[in-house]
Amino acid sequence: MPSAEAGGLPMPVVWSEDCLLHEPGGEVWLGVREAGTEVPERATAILRALRDAGAPVLPARRHEMTDLHSVHHPDLVAHLATIWADWEAGGYVSVYRRDRVVPYVFPTAAMLAGLPARPPAATHGRVGLYCYDTMTLVGPGTWEAIRAAADAALTAAGLIAAGRNASYALCRPPGHHAGPAGYGGSCYLNNAALAAQALRQAGAGRVAVVDIDAHHGNGTQAIFYARPDVYYGSVHVDPGAGWFPHYMGFADERGSGPGSGANRNLPVAPGTGDDRWLAAVQQLCQDVRQHGAEAIVLSLGTDAAAADPESPLRVTAAGYRAAGELIGRLGPVTAVQEGGYHLPSLGEYVLATLAGVQSGQAAAGR
Ligand code: SP5
Ligand code: ZN
Numbered sequence: 001m002p003s004a005e006a007g008g009l010p011m012p013v014v015w016s017e018d019c020l021l022h023e024p025g026g027e028v029w030l031g032v033r034e035a036g037t038e039v040p041e042r043a044t045a046i047l048r049a050l051r052d053a054g055a056p057v058l059p060a061r062r063h064e065m066t067d068l069h070s071v072h073h074p075d076l077v078a079h080l081a082t083i084w085a086d087w088e089a090g091g092y093v094s095v096y097r098r099d100r101v102v103p104y105v106f107p108t109a110a111m112l113a114g115l116p117a118r119p120p121a122a123t124h125g126r127v128g129l130y131c132y133d134t135m136t137l138v139g140p141g142t143w144e145a146i147r148a149a150a151d152a153a154l155t156a157a158g159l160i161a162a163g164r165n166a167s168y169a170l171c172r173p174p175g176h177h178a179g180p181a182g183y184g185g186s187c188y189l190n191n192a193a194l195a196a197q198a199l200r201q202a203g204a205g206r207v208a209v210v211d212i213d214a215h216h217g218n219g220t221q222a223i224f225y226a227r228p229d230v231y232y233g234s235v236h237v238d239p240g241a242g243w244f245p246h247y248m249g250f251a252d253e254r255g256s257g258p259g260s261g262a263n264r265n266l267p268v269a270p271g272t273g274d275d276r277w278l279a280a281v282q283q284l285c286q287d288v289r290q291h292g293a294e295a296i297v298l299s300l301g302t303d304a305a306a307a308d309p310e311s312p313l314r315v316t317a318a319g320y321r322a323a324g325e326l327i328g329r330l331g332p333v334t335a336v337q338e339g340g341y342h343l344p345s346l347g348e349y350v351l352a353t354l355a356g357v358q359s360g361q362a363a364a365g366r
Contacts, residue, residue: 024100043170046170067150070201071223081147107128131184169337174191176192190220190223196297211234213338216234216245218249231262233263237272237312271314293331297334298335298336300337
């Protein structure tokens, strides 16, 4: 672990132990259940690195269920809060021997052919109405962790609203693939979007979400796509080169209606390293300035790391630190944990980014 700079990392880390309760138990990829990479040890690795660097750890404050409706359809929230209990009560565990909730029928546009999706009567039918892939399993502690992660993001945004310059929410599960009414990509509720909306409601006229996770944050994009007040910008591995989320994240998606121009995707080729990745981050920062954002939410996925098993990007810890510096110069930053799956280097990458944010803010006189 690299030593933190003199004085350590004063940035508050918002955390809840409940984030460890989610045990996906793997992921079903192409019909076969495999060991997943979105494991509780991710959070403990990050927490250890930040504690070792001297960061103060604050408890996530419990928010109301209705606070989760600021960016999500109440039906999605209710589904996530109840699906495990329904699954168990329905005998899916005891009789059918399915120890996790996994969908099997999806009401795609191709299936519905223009008809509306009716609320399915069967519990196992209902799952596909909200979950758009087979990799995002629900188990006994999943809801508690989802809610704790959302609480952490909202608490971290609250610290910024109260006048701090930087905060970090150690969210698990991650959130940027969760949209207004659907979940997937190991994400259930959109922690970063909740933070951005909370900052708007606390008085920031314009907010920017900068997403440096290796994957496109299709959920965050969808939530703010038609809105001019929340900019979304992302650098990610090109979905056009065959990467998740496959259907979104292309450069020509620029926002719609009043949100036209307030969405920016910068897909990069597999194999991209620091230089081209940082050039894209710089472009996003220029956008954020132009947008006039008063507060920044950083969707901090470290899966662009060279050693990460979930992406083909080759960014170094120094690259992440440099990205943090660029972003820290823009204004107050609420950083929210997204992906990042290489356990041995995860903590180092998160620490490097947050140290970069602080040094960028110091350089900008914040
Ligand atoms: C938050 C986040 O980073 N979500 C990443 C979701 C992308 N997962 C794509 C998985 C594609 C198949 N993975 C193969 C690994 C087999 N265990
Ligand atoms: Zn990712």
